Amino acid sequence: MNEADIQAIFDGSPFISFLGLKVVSLDTATQELTVRAPMRPELQRDPTGGQWHGGPIAAVIDTVGDFALAYLVGKPLPTVNFRVDYLRPAIDTDLIAVAKVRRNGKSVGIADVDVFNEGGVLLAIGRATYSTL
Amino acid sequence: MNEADIQAIFDGSPFISFLGLKVVSLDTATQELTVRAPMRPELQRDPTGGQWHGGPIAAVIDTVGDFALAYLVGKPLPTVNFRVDYLRPAIDTDLIAVAKVRRNGKSVGIADVDVFNEGGVLLAIGRATYSTL
Amino acid sequence: MNEADIQAIFDGSPFISFLGLKVVSLDTATQELTVRAPMRPELQRDPTGGQWHGGPIAAVIDTVGDFALAYLVGKPLPTVNFRVDYLRPAIDTDLIAVAKVRRNGKSVGIADVDVFNEGGVLLAIGRATYSTL
Amino acid sequence: MNEADIQAIFDGSPFISFLGLKVVSLDTATQELTVRAPMRPELQRDPTGGQWHGGPIAAVIDTVGDFALAYLVGKPLPTVNFRVDYLRPAIDTDLIAVAKVRRNGKSVGIADVDVFNEGGVLLAIGRATYSTL
Numbered sequence: 182m183n184e185a186d187i188q189a190i191f192d193g194s195p196f197i198s199f200l201g202l203k204v205v206s207l208d209t210a211t212q213e214l215t216v217r218a219p220m221r222p223e224l225q226r227d228p229t230g231g232q233w234h235g236g237p238i239a240a241v242i243d244t245v246g247d248f249a250l251a252y253l254v255g256k257p258l259p260t261v262n263f264r265v266d267y268l269r270p271a272i273d274t275d276l277i278a279v280a281k282v283r284r285n286g287k288s289v290g291i292a293d294v295d296v297f298n299e300g301g302v303l304l305a306i307g308r309a310t311y312s313t314l
Numbered sequence: 315m316n317e318a319d320i321q322a323i324f325d326g327s328p329f330i331s332f333l334g335l336k337v338v339s340l341d342t343a344t345q346e347l348t349v350r351a352p353m354r355p356e357l358q359r360d361p362t363g364g365q366w367h368g369g370p371i372a373a374v375i376d377t378v379g380d381f382a383l384a385y386l387v388g389k390p391l392p393t394v395n396f397r398v399d400y401l402r403p404a405i406d407t408d409l410i411a412v413a414k415v416r417r418n419g420k421s422v423g424i425a426d427v428d429v430f431n432e433g434g435v436l437l438a439i440g441r442a443t444y445s446t447l
Numbered sequence: 448m449n450e451a452d453i454q455a456i457f458d459g460s461p462f463i464s465f466l467g468l469k470v471v472s473l474d475t476a477t478q479e480l481t482v483r484a485p486m487r488p489e490l491q492r493d494p495t496g497g498q499w500h501g502g503p504i505a506a507v508i509d510t511v512g513d514f515a516l517a518y519l520v521g522k523p524l525p526t527v528n529f530r531v532d533y534l535r536p537a538i539d540t541d542l543i544a545v546a547k548v549r550r551n552g553k554s555v556g557i558a559d560v561d562v563f564n565e566g567g568v569l570l571a572i573g574r575a576t577y578s579t580l
Numbered sequence: 581m582n583e584a585d586i587q588a589i590f591d592g593s594p595f596i597s598f599l600g601l602k603v604v605s606l607d608t609a610t611q612e613l614t615v616r617a618p619m620r621p622e623l624q625r626d627p628t629g630g631q632w633h634g635g636p637i638a639a640v641i642d643t644v645g646d647f648a649l650a651y652l653v654g655k656p657l658p659t660v661n662f663r664v665d666y667l668r669p670a671i672d673t674d675l676i677a678v679a680k681v682r683r684n685g686k687s688v689g690i691a692d693v694d695v696f697n698e699g700g701v702l703l704a705i706g707r708a709t710y711s712t713l
Binding site: 397399401416417419424436439441443 | 530532534549550552557569572574576
């Protein structure tokens with residue numbers, strides 16, 4: 182599974198294509214997947230102000246962590262559970278999500294996901310467990 | 315803040331109104347808020363099969379837990395962090411999310427959220443911490 | 448596995464017997480296990496004041512949740528991950544931990560654990576995932 | 581607060597001194613605190629085999645993350661909540677816990693803690709939120 186394969190799955194999923202996720206890079210040495218999520222009006226918390234609702238940020242974390250592992254396992258994986266911590270509001274910016282595999286085990290895998298704004302400021306962090314069975 | 319107030323905030327938020335959340339009931343005695351999230355095509359994981367992507371389920375949990383506390387505090391609250399566990403796939407169903415306040419403290423509040431399908435089967439559970447400052 | 452079996456495993460584990468866990472009751476209908484953890488001087492945060500350090504509270508949660516599922520599965524299970532939220536300080540009190548199974552799946556199980564003081568006040572809550580493979 | 585200050589607080593706490601935590605290094609540039617936790621018989625899961633019970637590993641994570649932030653804030657902080665993921669059994673080894681501050685905010689701080697065996701193999705990972713009020 183390479184960057185084009187991941188992008189093709191993104192584009193084929195109604196929800197992921199609604200989010201508009203774009204693969205930026207896949208570093209096979211560090212097992213890091215970087216994905217860009219553009220702002221779109223439906224994802225705002227309020228009608229004005231340009232702030233992301235936290236829900237889609239969590240959805241980006243879940244998805245990007247999944248595909249960091251999917252690259253290794255060969256297919257998207259069911260999420261067992263995940264945690265997201267919000268550090269700063271995401272305002273008037275695309276999101277840059279960087280997922281790093283922490284474990285690729287026989288039954289579960291774990292990925293950490295850092296979410297940045299376009300200026301490189303850390304906005305949210307996620308940790309997710311997926312079933313690798 | 316009563317049921318109509320919560321629904322008005324839902325309807326005024328671009329993302330929450332995109333999710334289409336509808337207040338079902340607010341039990342002030344048990345501090346439980348019940349909300350319905352209808353399936354819509356953009357929230358599907360795959361083009362066919364009618365399965366919810368996990369991302370919007372997490373977004374529902376974050377939002378419904380928030381408003382269970384908002385009812386007590388008088389306004390929506392910033393999410394500090396939350397955890398979601400997925401138990402079963404959500405297929406061809408609206409979601410019924412029931413949030414219960416576990417703590418309403420001076421600096422943080424905690425809500426548990428159970429997500430059911432239309433048949434009452436438990437699909438996912440969430441636990442979220444919000445800033446009450 | 449009944450209450451006596453669980454107590455025997457507790458007593459045979461160096462760490463669990465150090466914690467001094469005592470089975471209070473096992474409700475097979477509700478799948479709830481209640482366990483008492485006595486205060487002991489080594490578990491205090493400070494030399495005076497009688498406050499539990501949070502670490503042993505987390506350890507109690509991990510252990511009691513495990514055995515709520517072990518009763519169903521027939522043996523203690525490896526913990527995949529868990530979350531603990533601290534609500535109030537635990538001072539001059541034994542802990543009463545009540546674990547309830549939320550899911551007993553083919554690959555993972557989930558238990559919620561509420562921790563009370565002797566007066567029935569909620570002090571901490573935990574949610575843990577275990578491998579049932 | 582320097583390494584000696586942290587060690588003095590460790591030694592003055594009944595539970596932390598029971599765990600026997602020793603400060604290895606405090607890197608003020610990277611905001612990383614490294615602490616060693618020696619095996620002791622009371623912390624074993626089983627009478628033989630030399631395996632750590634998961635409970636004390638969680639307690640080490642909670643404590644070391646706390647002091648990575650305490651160095652910045654000037655005092656130990658109440659834990660709001662934390663998550664621990666277990667990757668591999670900890671057998672016949674001291675634990676080396678490395679905590680890194682992810683956020684030091686006005687109301688909450690976040691630390692990530694990686695736990696290694698003496699050979700540098702990653703055994704467990706934690707993410708904890710503390711009150712900085």
